Amino acid sequence: MPHAQPRRLPPGFTSEDFAAFVKAIIRIVGDENFSIVSADVELKDGDYVNPCKAHDMHAVYDKEFFVSCAVVHPRTVTEVQEIMRLCNKMQMPVWPYSVGRNTGYGGAAPRVPGTLGMELGRHMNRIHEVNVDGAYALVEPGVTFFSLYDHLVKTGLDEQLWLDVPDLGGGSIIGRHQSDFYHFMMHCGMEVVLPDGTLVRTGMGSLPDPASRNSNLSADQQPPNKAWQLFNYGFGPYNDGLFTQSSLGIVVKMGVWLMPNPGGYQAYMITFPRDEDLGAIVDIIRPLRLQMVLQNVPTIRHILLDAAVAGDKASYTDKTSPLSGDELDAIAAKLDLGRWNFYGAVYRRFAEAGLDFIGTFTIGMREMHHIVCVVFNREDPQQRLRARWLTRQLIKDCAEHGWGEYRTHLALMDQIAGTYNFNNSSQMKLNETIKNALDPNGILAPGKNGIWPAKYDKRAWVLEKDEADKLLFAGIPMTRL
Incomplete structure (x- = not known):
């Protein structure tokens, strides 16, 4: 048939x-x-x-x-x-x-x-091991934060081990550990299928366990080294980073470190009403993160981020244009929260595009990054065009200040990769060399993170870098282009 x-x-x-x-x-x-x-x-x-x-x-x-x-x-x-x-x-x-x-x-x-x-996740969703003494788990791609938590509860291990969960717990543990560098620090040992089908275990996993000798089992079924999830690096070189946000292999198993139950925790939310407070708040948080007084990742959230959790825009206003400062104050009062507005280039760019600004600052170990939510009506072609113009302009603005993005939408991968262009784009040339060596046919995720195999004409696949001409052609009014 x-x-x-x-x-x-x-x-x-x-x-x-x-x-x-x-x-x-x-x-x-x-x-x-x-x-x-x-x-x-x-x-x-x-x-x-x-x-x-x-x-x-x-x-x-x-x-x-x-x-x-x-x-x-x-x-x-x-x-x-x-x-x-x-x-x-x-x-x-x-x-x-x-x-x-x-x-x-x-x-x-x-x-x-x-x-x-x-x-990968429909069938490959097994939790191979949870080790209490070593405080780790070995999981497949379909294991989500929720499903691992449910497993800990079902087996009675939730009183002994905790796991670090992102905002949305339905995501894959392997997927999030590859794209979020905070979680990546908590991974240990990968099993990877290379583009040609070869299976690799990284770190201590490359040292066979004595029990696997003379085994007739397939490579993925052979017992792993007992130190695989205990020590990241093995003999070196350290290859795990090659498989984060890349097109060099498919991670089919990964170890993740869990947290021994510390006995409890205290959650805090501190609100501050003035825009001018933002700088002082960052200065206070920095030494607390460096000294590991705060061991998790604090966030500084814009009022609309919390407002969006409580309801959609229509529940606060009948207007479709961006909310004014007075309207944001009213929402903050209604929700009994503070607010801040990043009245810099970011906020102005949103106003130029006619879209509301929603964002949060995430405090890392020695840096702070700004997560910007571009909210638009996906059924409206004009709003899609505005959203594309806005994001491309923000990428350009940030690069001019020496700020870079660490993850992005498919449509923006080439532009962001192009901003990491030190020394005539030497890092991209390195990435392309590795890609073509491991994947000479260019079949695994071509174009991922702006890395194109040699068999693809990169210039033909790169999406437009500037949406301004399209906006003008469509007759869509913009404050500034």
Whole structure:
């Protein structure tokens, strides 16, 4: 029986090529673990609990732009390896993801339209070990913060071990540890499938456990070294960083350090009403973080971030334009919270784009980064255009001050990668050299973080750097361009 045609064919594929690929991959995973994103199936955005698996649910371009040709759900590490070998043979680009909750950054969507999506988390969701003495867990991509917590409760270990959870606990532990450097400090040991299908264990995992000698088990099933989740570095070089926000491998297992129960904690929320207080607050927090008095990550939140949790914009005002200072004060009073406004370049840029500013400062060990939420109506083409102009302008403004971004949406990866251009973009040249060495066919997540394989014409794939001309052409009034 012939299979449906995808909405977008992979680059360089004919319909016949795709049909041959479908037959081959079904032999690996079965019909029930492979689905084609065909034109006769509506692209439903879903929500956080049930995210879409093949396109960007918060589309900044047309919904049809960042879309997969199909989605495959491997059940085992061995199947991931077989899929990668098949993709190499047939030149099929593949975009792996854990559970698809990369909210606001593209979700499960691929950078290259027509790429095969690989959802790891549907079946590969096992917690292999929770070790109380070592205070660690070994997990697969489908294990979320919620599911690990539920496991600790179910096994009675929640009285002994805690885990550090981000704002949204439904995300993959492996996914978040790769994209959030605070959590990355708490990982220890990875099992990775390289682009050619080779399996690697990093750190102490590369030293075989005596129990695995003369074993007939597949590599991923062999007992690991007992120090794998205890010491990050092994003999070196330290390769784990190669697999963070990169297109160099697929992490299929990872160790994560947990926290022995300290006996309790005290939560605080301190409000301050004046804009001028922001600098003093940062100066107070800095030594507390450096001296590890504060061991977690404090945040300084804008009033609209908390207001958005309590209700949508319509619950506070009937207007669609950005809220005024008086209106923000009224919301702060209603919620019994303080407020601050970053009346600098960031706030002005939002006003120019006609969008509300929502943001938070996150205090690191020796730095502070600003998370900006660009909120827009994804069904309104003009607002999508404004949002793209705003984000691109903010990236440009920040680079001019020597400030950089550490993660972003699919549409902005090339622009941000281009700002890290010291010494004639020597770091990008290094990244491209490693990419082409490990992935000569360029099949694994092409374009991820602005790194394009040699087989791709990078200039043809880079998205527009400046939306201003489009805005003018569309007749959309802007305060300043």
